[in-house]
Amino acid sequence: MTAPSDPRLAELFGRYWDNVLTPAEAEELDRQLAADPEAREWFRLLVLQAVAVADRAPGRNSRELETTTETGSASRVLGARRWSRRRVLQYTGGALAAGVTGIALGRWVWPDRTPPIAPERYARLGSVRGDITVRSADGTSYPTDGPVPPGSTVTASGPSASAVLFYPDGTNIAVTQDSAVTLSADGTQLQLNRGVIAADVRPPLVGRVPLTLLTTETVLTGASGAIVTLSQTATVTEVGVQRGAVKVFAPTGKAFGEVRGGELLTVQGDGDQIQKQPIRDTPDKYAPDLARPLVVGLRGDWAVGHRQSMNAQTVVVPDFWHDPYYQRKMYQIRSDNQWTHGYFRLQSDSLIRVRYRAERPGPGQVCFCVRTPDVRSPTTGMLEWNGTYAPSLTTPGGWQTIEVRADAMLNNKHAPKFGPPWIGFLIIFNTYESDLRLQVSEFRVSPPETHT
Numbered sequence: 001m002t003a004p005s006d007p008r009l010a011e012l013f014g015r016y017w018d019n020v021l022t023p024a025e026a027e028e029l030d031r032q033l034a035a036d037p038e039a040r041e042w043f044r045l046l047v048l049q050a051v052a053v054a055d056r057a058p059g060r061n062s063r064e065l066e067t068t069t070e071t072g073s074a075s076r077v078l079g080a081r082r083w084s085r086r087r088v089l090q091y092t093g094g095a096l097a098a099g100v101t102g103i104a105l106g107r108w109v110w111p112d113r114t115p116p117i118a119p120e121r122y123a124r125l126g127s128v129r130g131d132i133t134v135r136s137a138d139g140t141s142y143p144t145d146g147p148v149p150p151g152s153t154v155t156a157s158g159p160s161a162s163a164v165l166f167y168p169d170g171t172n173i174a175v176t177q178d179s180a181v182t183l184s185a186d187g188t189q190l191q192l193n194r195g196v197i198a199a200d201v202r203p204p205l206v207g208r209v210p211l212t213l214l215t216t217e218t219v220l221t222g223a224s225g226a227i228v229t230l231s232q233t234a235t236v237t238e239v240g241v242q243r244g245a246v247k248v249f250a251p252t253g254k255a256f257g258e259v260r261g262g263e264l265l266t267v268q269g270d271g272d273q274i275q276k277q278p279i280r281d282t283p284d285k286y287a288p289d290l291a292r293p294l295v296v297g298l299r300g301d302w303a304v305g306h307r308q309s310m311n312a313q314t315v316v317v318p319d320f321w322h323d324p325y326y327q328r329k330m331y332q333i334r335s336d337n338q339w340t341h342g343y344f345r346l347q348s349d350s351l352i353r354v355r356y357r358a359e360r361p362g363p364g365q366v367c368f369c370v371r372t373p374d375v376r377s378p379t380t381g382m383l384e385w386n387g388t389y390a391p392s393l394t395t396p397g398g399w400q401t402i403e404v405r406a407d408a409m410l411n412n413k414h415a416p417k418f419g420p421p422w423i424g425f426l427i428i429f430n431t432y433e434s435d436l437r438l439q440v441s442e443f444r445v446s447p448p449e450t451h452t
Contacts, residue, residue, distance in 0.1 A: 009039055016207060026207035035208075050116040107206065122147040123165045123173075123183065125154065126380070130161030130177070133366040150187040153270055155180040156195070157232040158325050159414040162378030165190075170202040171211055172265025174378035176339065177369065180326055189214055192232045196339040198376045199228045201244075217267045218256070219249045226261075229340045229375055233303065239265040240279055240340035242375060264340055279340060282373075282423050286344035287444035288297070290316050294335055305333030308439070315439040318431060333440060340375060344445045346383070348407040354429075355442035357399050362434040366402065368409070369426035381423075383409035389436050399441065 011172065012029045015021050023027065032039050125134065125148050134142040136196055142152060150163065156162055156175050165173040175181055179195025188209040190197075197213075201223040204210045213220040217237040220228065226244030239248055248256040248265055256274055257366045259265045266275045273353075286338045288294055291314035293301045301307070304319050318331035335343070346368070354366055366385040371377065385404050392398030406422070418424060424445075431438055 003139045006039065006042070006322060007133060020151045021207040026205060030206040032392040033313060047164065049260065063436065079303060081316060102147075103125075110433060113189070122149065123167050124148065125163055126166055127162070127164040127174075129163070129379070130159075130356070130410075132163045133155040133157070134162060147185060150183050151185045153180055153182045153193070156378075157218075160380055164378065167202075167211065169205050169208070172200050174376060176371075176378045177380050178337075186279055190438050191215070192230050194232050196229065196231045196337060198339075198378065199223070199226075200376060201226050201228065214251075217250065219251055220246045220299075221249070222247045227376060231337060233336055235268060236336070237267045238340060239267075240335070240375070252408075282342035284345045284350065284421075284447040285445065287442075290441065290443065303334050313441060315441045317437075317439055318429065318435075320435070323430075323437055325331065325335045328433070330433055331431045331435050331438070333427075333438075334429040339367075339371070339425050342371070342425050343427060344424045345373075346370065346406040346422040346424060346445065347420045347448055348405070349359070349448040351446045351448075352402075352404050352406065352407045352409075353442070353444050353446070354402040354436060355399050356389060356402070356440045357397065358389040358391050358439070359437035360390055362431055362436045363387070364389040364438070365428065365430040366404075366409075367426075367428040367430065368422075369428075370416055370422035370423040370424050373421060373423060379416075379418060381418070381422070382412055382414035383416075384412040384414075385409055386412070389438055 009032065012021070012025060012032070015025060016029060028283070033043060034427075038223060047373050057367075079216070111208050124142055124146060127134070128144050132144045134144055134148055134152050136149065136152050142149060144163070154163065154165065154175055155252065156177055156179050159177055161177045165175065167173075168178070174197060176196045176198070179194040179197060180221060181197060182191045182193060183189070184191070186209075189212045190199075191214045199213060200228060201211055201213075203224040210224055211339075213223060213228065215230065215237045216234045218230075218239060220230070220239065223244070223246040226246050228240040228244075228246055229240040229242070231240070239246065241261050241263055243261045245258055247258050248267075250256065256265065256267065257276070259276065262279055263277045264277055266277075267273070272328045287353060302316060304321050305316050306319060307314050308317050316333055318333050320329055320331055321334075323330045323332065324329065352366065364387065368383045370383055371380050385402060387402070390398055390400065393410075406420070410416075429438065429440060429445075
């Protein structure tokens with residue numbers, strides 16, 4: 001191989017190619033390539049020569065390597081992927097970067113070893129609000145205001161709980177209420193166990209591995225420079241891209257395709273059903289047909305509660321289930337968490353109308369979990385109507401109506417600390433532990449100018 005005039009660059013390249021750069025050496029190489037055009041050109045030539053030499057290795061050729069990558073990289077994403085040249089190869093030109101990153105050289109050039117994670121590579125937890133815990137796999141608790149050791153799980157519990165994971169390369173991951181994420185043992189992957197995260201993913205530092213985002217149904221790669229929202233419920237995963245693009249795979253390696261800025265991918269049934277659609281604007285007028293699924297498409301119906309046919313109309317009735325906030329069973333109707341789209345946009349004087357009937361009186365709620373218009377912000381709050389569901393006193397079995405302005409739902413301890421507009425992403429009807437035989441036949445949100 002031709003050697004550069006700077007012996008230090010040659011030394012750093014050799015250590016880079018052998019995947020043994022220390023963090024300090026990686027930073028040194030990064031600075032040299034950023035500042036010196038001649039160094040970048042030498043580095044480009046060294047990469048080309050190394051690829052050419054590797055390509056002539058006996059028993060393997062470049063086409064075989066490309067095939068291995070195309071069919072196997074996603075399926076092996078949960079294993080050790082310790083080498084990343086994405087940031088460095090930006091200096092060598094787009095065509096070369098695409099060619100080299102498309103070849104899994106490390107699978108046969110380097111032995112299978114996992115170096116220890118240096119503390120400076122840890123993610124740090126900040127912007128903590130509400131009930132946040134950090135625990136290792138064996139249950140050990142860690143502080144919530146500093147480094148998060150690899151292998152730990154971060155959990156945000158209850159309304160208004162949120163935190164942000166800050167990575168050394170500038171990546172930040174917002175963990176929203178009722179969500180849990182686990183960092184892999186080598187710190188290069190983040191698994192969303194439940195709930196929603198909003199990720200602003202930056203290119204990795206030299207010699208480090210790009211962050212991979214995971215759910216039980218999806219693996220996201222190539223997210224560097226992308227802003228992504230990721231939602232995981234019991235049956236559905238949603239991948240929303242606000243900026244940039246990501247490639248989405250099943251954990252088995254099956255490709256679901258690329259999701260670009262302004263698109264939302266929904267995956268259901270272990271990848272048996274997928275749907276991609278534009279991310280629509282959140283409407284300020286909302287009146288779902290309760291005889292149909294709450295959300296058109298794969299996301300489906302109410303998460304808690306079910307439809308019943310009553311004579312000529314369809315109503316939604318509560319189920320008895322374990323509420324994660326109150327930590328006991330309650331009768332509730334509850335939507336899925338629709339963070340990316342949102343169900344509706346509320347102003348202070350938006351009007352909420354609920355048509356219902358109940359067989360017996362009792363305390364109850366109509367609640368909305370709301371976020372800011374910025375999908376990346378984990379800040380949330382609750383709007384609540386707290387009152388009494390009651391049967392009609394004039395007509396047995398007759399219908400009652402609740403009408404309330406959005407700003408009249410702010411008198412609760414979890415009210416948003418931010419002003420309107422509020423994006424409603426979760427809908428709850430609650431009668432606590434009493435079965436009032438509640439039936440809801442109509443639910444609508446009207447913007448201020450359409451009040452009648």
